[in-house]
Amino acid sequence: MASTVCNVDELLAQAERDEAEKLRTITVDKELDLDFDLGHLLASDKNRVERRDLAEQKEEFLRSLARDNTQLLINELWKLPSERVQEVVVVKLPEQTTPLPREKPMPKPKPPTKWEQFAKVKGIQKKKKTNLAWDETAKEWRRRWGYKRGKDDTKEWLIEVPGNADPNEDQFAKRVTAKKERVAKNELNRLRNIARAQKIKVPGVGLAPVAKQSKDELSRAMGVARTSTASAGRFQEGLPKEKPVKATGKKRKFQPLIGDFSSEKTKQLDLLKLMDTKRPKMNMVKAVNKQMREEDREAAAAKGAKRGGNKGRRDRGPPSGARGKGKKGARGGKPTGGKPAGGKPQRGKAAGGKKSKPGKR
Known part of the structure; x- marks a missing residue:
């Protein structure tokens, strides 16, 4: 060892x-x-x-x-x-002391819906319900909404026909149709709330009898109806001579939050250079065009004032030195003798302006 x-x-x-x-x-x-x-x-x-x-x-x-x-x-x-x-x-962390800049603007508060405005006026308070409800048929707690919910009437294999209903009417199909109508109504109310919050006028879907719609509004309504399917109109068949609907609006493009920051770095550096310069950045072409427009406007104003002065001078008549000169009968001279400008002899008045006796000339 x-x-x-x-x-x-x-x-x-x-x-x-x-x-x-x-x-x-x-x-x-x-x-x-x-x-x-x-x-x-x-x-x-x-x-x-x-x-x-x-x-x-x-x-x-x-x-x-x-x-x-x-x-x-x-x-x-x-x-x-x-x-x-x-x-x-x-x-527990204390309050932040360093202000950090945001890349995106602050989100705007969601505008209230029509029901929320009504509830605020009437003082109605929303009561929060639990997600589970007791199902008497299954004798267990199940979800209140959604998949495998409690008291699901769509799973019933037998429906009692009301006394005032048609005995030959399909109650299952009627229930499915009623549910589709409720879903469509809720979606329409949601779109109306959005339009009301943004204060825009949305054309009616289809042909509204109360408002006269133009060709553009009809095409826009048809485009809305076409893209309202689950596939956004991708598999919707068109009419034989139907023109494709032009896409309206602009697509918003967002910069990636994670990845190559070279473009963002370049933008920030350019902004700092612009802020650091003492003289503002000037567009020479735009400045020259503006100066030329101002000179043309001043020249046109001076020319118009000159024309207006000459016109007023002509309206005042000839100068004072020209009065009384020229042919007889002109302005400022004596009237002519026996015949006026028309060529006929005057009657009733002599050449000097006195009345003549009858029978004598």
Whole structure:
């Protein structure tokens, strides 16, 4: 049997190293304290980074830095008041202090439906029902709605004919038709609520006798009816000479949340460059066109004012120096003798303007 020799000093030194390693895992020394936002579980490290360590041992340096900062964040979380809920330690996080920007705008509150508006006016409060209901036939608790629900009348193989109904009427088909009508009515009310909330006018489906519909409204209503099937009109057969309905509206395009961020980085950098410039960005072509339009407008206004001045001058008549000159009988001169402009001799008045005696000339 081989004898083993144990060095007590080596065992004690190893135990001390293990204890130091355990203490190092929870104790981290930093020149500058980290800034914590426990509401977002955020830790900001402002300490200087050694470029030499980052260049020579990049992976190990980053791993060690992430581990130390995470340890400091966990240490801060353990300082918060905690409680035990179902064998789990729970910590209530404080309020957030760092404002984070949103990529998408805040969602708008859902507009109330017609029934919700009526219930608010009348003071009707909604009573929450449990999802399970007691089924007397099966003698067990079943779902109130949906698959394998309790009191499911569609599974009955026998239906009693009402006294005022036609004895030859198919009650099963009548029940199926009534359910389809209820589903269609609920869907129509849902669409009306959406149209009322967005304040848009939706054309009636089909031919409404009360409103005069145009060709575009009829085609739009036909397109709505065609795409209202379960397959969105993919397997709907068309008429022999029916034209395809033009797609209306715009498709919204969303950028992926996870993936290549090069395009987003480029957009943000362009925005920062635009904000950093002292002079605003100017469209030279648009500015030159605007200046040319303004010059043309001013020239046209000056030309119109000049024409208006000449026209007023012509309406005032000849100048004062020209009055009394020219041919006799003109404006400002004496009237002519025996014959007026028409060529006939005047009667009743002499050339000087006196009345002439009868029988004498």
